[in-house]
Amino acid sequence: MGRPQRNHFKARCPECLAAIWVKDDVELWDPVTCPECHTALEVVRLRPLTLDYMEAEEWDDEDDWDDEDWR
Numbered sequence: 001m002g003r004p005q006r007n008h009f010k011a012r013c014p015e016c017l018a019a020i021w022v023k024d025d026v027e028l029w030d031p032v033t034c035p036e037c038h039t040a041l042e043v044v045r046l047r048p049l050t051l052d053y054m055e056a057e058e059w060d061d062e063d064d065w066d067d068e069d070w071r
């Protein structure tokens, strides 16, 4: 049949440099987990497909847990 094969984009893990295949319907900022090192990544660019470490934006709220007077 003349059915077009579903494309996958090939990207590279910045952590272990493994090749990662991502579905062609992936969108910018989609989360991707490296199948090799399980690093949390995200799509930072589509052409060429580029993955980068996922940014932890609300990572510095440790102070909230310092409060021991809550009860």
Ligand SMILES: [Zn+2]
Pocket (backbone or CB within 6 Å): 013, 014, 015, 016, 017, 018, 034, 035, 036, 037, 038, 039
């Ligand atoms: Zn990796």
